[in-house]
Amino acid sequence: MSVQMGTPATAIRAHEQLFTYWSGLRREGRLPSRADIDPAGFRRLLPGVCLIDVRSNPSDYRVRLAGTGLYGVFGGEITGKRLGEIYTPAAAEYWRAELDKIVATARPGVGYHSLAWRGAAQMTILWLRLPLAADGRKVDMMLGYDSVIGLAGGEAIGGRAA
Secondary structure, eight states, rough: OOOOOOOHHHHHHHHHHHHHHHHHOOTTBBBBGGGGGGGGGGGGGGGEEEEEEEETTTOOOOOOOGGGGGGHHTSSSSOOOOOOOOHHHHHHHHHHHHHHHHHHHSEEEEEEEEGGGGEEEEEEEEEEEEEEEEEEOOOOOEEEEEEEEEETTTTTEESSTT
């Protein structure tokens, strides 16, 4: 995996920065929409940022945009791909369940996921997914940020802000 290194504390600060940006876009309890997002507001995070389209009936998710820092994590370009095209079946099911929770609650999600499915069991993704809604209520997209943390050495990886 060819990605830049940082520290876990830096990865957490990047997540906090994106969450603060997203929170600042909320108005009267309504979710921000994709149209509200200006990448200039979090420019240094862009290599680890993704946008995920929400599909319903049946529930599915498609990566609309993936930052260049994620190429090494996923072994290539994932823009335009659905969960089942990116992950092993077990990893895709993990992500589907996590993303379904965000859609159902219209609340941000944060967690971690092992990269064992990519043959890198010593590494894990520290992820953040923030719901977006064109109508302010029904989640139709998510803004995400991924940091990869090397468990063996304690380093964080994933773009300049990881």
